[in-house]
Amino acid sequence: MLFNILQETLPREELEALQLRRLQDVCARVYANVPFYKKRFDEIGIKPENIRSLQDLALLPFTEKQDLRDHYPYGLFAVPKDNIVRLQASSGTTGKAVVLGYTQRDLDNWADMAARSLTAAGVTRRDIVHIAYGYGLFTGGLGAHGGAERIGATVVPASGGATRRQTYLMRDFGATVLCCTPSYALHLWESAREEGIDFRELPLRIGCFGAEPWSEAMRHDMEQKMGIDALNIYGLSEIMGPGVAMECVDAKDGLHLWEDHFLPEIIDPVTGEQLPLGETGELVITTLTKEGTPLIRYRTRDLTFINPTPCCCGRTHRRIARLSGRTDDMLIIRGVNVFPQQIETIIMENEGLTPNYQLVIDRKDNLDTLEICVEVDAQLFCDEIRHLQRLEQRIQKKVKEFLGVTTRVRLLEPHSIERSEGKAKRIVDKRTIWLCGRARSPQKTSEHGTTQTIWGCLDEPLGRVYTAPVSSCWTQARRKWPGLSPQARRGRFLHQQENWRDRPTRVLRRR
Ligand SMILES: [Zn+2]
DSSP: SSSSSHHTTOOHHHOOOOOOOHHHHHHHHHHHHHHHHHHHHTTTTTOOOOOOOOGGGSSOOOHHHHHHHHTTTTTTSSSOGGGGGEEEOOOOOSSSSSSEEEEEHHHHHHHHHHHHHHHTTOOOTOOOEESSSOOOSHHOOOOOOOHHHHOOEEEEESSSHHHHHHHHHHHHHOOOOOEEHHHHHHHHHHHHHTTTTGGSSOOEEEEEEESSSHHHHHHHHHHHHHTSSSEEEETTTTEEEEEEEOOOTTSSEEEEEEETTTEEEEEEETOOOOOOOOOOEEEEEEEEESSSOOOEEEEEEEEEEEEEOOTTOOOSSEEEEEOOOOHHHHETTEEEEEEEEHHHHHHSSTEEOOHHHOEEEEETTTEEEEEEEEEEEHHHHTTTTTHHHHHHHHHHHHHHHHEEEEEOOOOOOOOOOOOOOOOOOEEEEEEEEOOOOOOSSSSSEEETTTTTEEEEEHHHHSSOOOEEHHHHHHHHHHHOTTOOOOOHHHHHHHHHHHHHHHSEEEEEEOO
């Protein structure tokens, strides 16, 4: 079933002509109304009228999350504030939050695209949609809500939290669709089971899961446990919210990205160059119709590729592959790039293991160590110790074989890893890392819950260089150059850190 058959099946040429018209329009709008973009365009000597084909997109400057933070709260709005009817914000775990403004038309488009997405998953007006994404500034709850209402389904705005109560609501109201993060869905399922509720006996038939990357193996596991079709929904607040792209239940192979509203490209995250169709890289999106906060070439940090082959469902909008991770989620273990999803896939191949896992990274004697902690199910936990040990070794061997890193695997009893109501905390990084350009505080918490101590270099009267948490280094810099403006001091500080990095250092203070 299609929600908007005309738009969703537009022939490619018509779709691309529409994209070009809209791209030209959005460039003109941001150039005229957003000083940040006018400056960026002028710096590289480009005017909106220079955009004559979709290939010219590569001429335009990127927008990064930091740009949104730097212009907090309203600096990137492209319409007068009177026209803004809603504000949403993304979590501010790393400093300032990012604020997005929506006009009435933006909200209408959002509801339309969320409705298209849910319809692609098989949701109809006869469904009862239980939404366990958080409601509030986070776009998850309200986004899915708008789509389900637009379809005409019955919405249960449960929001996150009060997990046990949610399972009763699902049973009593007869939920047929569940929308939340995949890890929270599993948490709900577990909790329900403890209450004697079996999801397979409920009328539940569809799960729309998103807001965190998850593996194909986890999908199979969830579909079996819950007796549903588990589908992938993609979205991010900066671009709109949930419903930017969605998997269709017909193919269950990649997410249709609604190309009449969003122009996708894949770039090499290091060089920033566009990659050919089909190659994996960072997803970059230009919003084509957004009025409140239109963004040009927004770097999502999500890794995927575009699949240009036509889909059996008849939609002409291209598909992005299941996200393979985020550039800032990538772990570098002894120089090897590792994504949590790769390890998840290996874990899920083993019977008796649950998708509740955590990766603990540390550094011992200057070598990175990776420990994989996985919960086993109750039945397996009562098994012989020897059997568990063999299983640990088997996973260790598999990870070594496929990813080339040595790990330690620890099987834990059920419920030893803390559950989250939103995105799961998969990574505990205990390593200390060196100062990087934008760090200002000694603790860096990425949006995905990774906490790292950031170390800098301290000058010492005898000309020795010491390492210390970066806040101490800042204090020293302030004392050292009291007369400089903060910006000049920052420049000098970063320069000094660059120079000192490779000198032999001693740890001054370890916390
Ligand atoms: Zn399809």
